[in-house]
Amino acid sequence: MPVHPGLVVRGARGTHDRSDFLLVRVVTSDDVVGYGEVSATPLWSGEDGASANHFVRSVLAPALVGRPLMPVGALETLMDRLLAGNPFTKAGISTALWDAYARTLDVPLAVALGGAYRDRVPIKLSLSGDGADLDQAHRTARDLGFRAFKVKVGLGVDADVARVARARELAGPDAFLGVDANGGWSRGEAVRAVREITDYGVRFVEQPVAPTDLAGLRVLRDLGLPVVADEAVFGLSDLVALVRAEAADCVSLYIGKGGGPGRAVAMGQLAAAFGVGVLIGSNGEFGIGAAAQLHIACALPSLSDFPSDIIGAHYYAEDILARPLDSDGTTVRLGPEPGLGVVPRPDLVDAFR
Incomplete structure (x- = not known):
């Protein structure tokens, strides 16, 4: 797609x-x-x-x-x-x-997983690129209803700081704004970048250093800006290592990284038990995946105040669901239907072998 x-x-x-x-x-x-x-x-x-x-x-x-x-x-x-x-x-x-x-x-799946603890989840969308590309990304996101954003960085500190500054200008002084380096900074670059982007009201920095550099994540936590771990945590053993190292304030959980909805909820419960926040991250899930993200978020007893990445069909040129998720770009809402509450379009159902 x-x-x-x-x-x-x-x-x-x-x-x-x-x-x-x-x-x-x-x-x-x-x-x-x-x-x-x-x-x-x-x-x-x-x-x-x-x-x-x-x-x-x-x-x-x-x-x-x-x-x-x-x-x-x-x-x-x-x-x-x-x-x-x-x-x-x-x-x-x-x-x-x-x-x-x-x-x-x-x-609903959220009930089968132990919830539901909530019936709506705040969401955000990634902004990236420079110049006209960044402006277009923000304009498109605004047209889709998004008011909370995550800026892609990790491409060179000077350019990253300029990108964050422009994103803040576009989003306005009160909009939620985080940054995601995808492990692209060295430890020294990350320290410098975090100190400079703090002036722009950034709420968190996601995976600022390489996934294996838990000590680096711990150093960055001491700078005061909340650290979200993403690539550093795929399965349960990664999460245990992160908790032991006290390396993050929050962890971004995926259905795919965890191996399924039940395991993602179990990881979220473990993180929360040790005081680590949880948000639902994304590698670009589509309609069915986005529905699963929503149910996992609603099944978790504790969910971070940071918006999650349940973007679904907002991110693609078309949808695959017979009826889209109930989302306006600021939140996505849980319905009463059983299971995931969604089914693919009829033409896709007919294509199953």
Whole structure:
């Protein structure tokens, strides 16, 4: 799917102008249907639609078909035994399994996951590029209703500071503004950048240094600007290491990095137990993935005041859902429907084999 032309992300990890998706369907013996989405971007996870399709068809589906749906956790453990790594691929299947399970119970997925603790979640959108590109990104985001933003940095401190200054000018003095370096700064660059961007009312800095530099994250926390860990935390073991190092004020959780909705909620609960905030991050999920993000956010007992990245179809040139999520660009709202509460468009449902 091509990204909306005005919202192409240009960051330290490259340019994200399209995404590959694999849609997954699970059908139970009672004809309950669950849907999932593999949102895999090679530069991010090393996975894509082709690798996901291969592993689902040749490794995972043959082992899962015919087994009891409940407990879903047992099926997730089975996938781990069959396939090393590939958390985004497993998350697509896990989402479909959880969706079918919640529909079987006739409750929203957030309820099946232990919530719902809230029925709406504040959201933000990334701004990137320079000059006319940055101006267009902000204009497009404003037209979509967004009033909270995250500026992509990590591309050279001088240019980064100038970009943040322009973003603040565009957004206005009261708009929420964070920055995301995607690990693009050295420790020294990060210290300098954090000191300079503080003048522009930045609320947090996300992944300022390399994912493995937990000591560097800890140093930056001492400067006073809240630190959000993203690339530093994929699975549970990464989160434990982060907590032990006291390296972040908040962690950005993904469905894909965690391996599915249930595991993402468990990671969020662990983070909160140790005083680490949680927001829902994104690698560009589409409609089904965005719905799963929403249910995870609503299932978490504690959610950061920082807006989450549940951007869904706002980010792309078209939607895949029969009915879009209830979002106005400032918040996304949870509905009463069972499971994920969404289904793909009829033409996409007909395309499942």
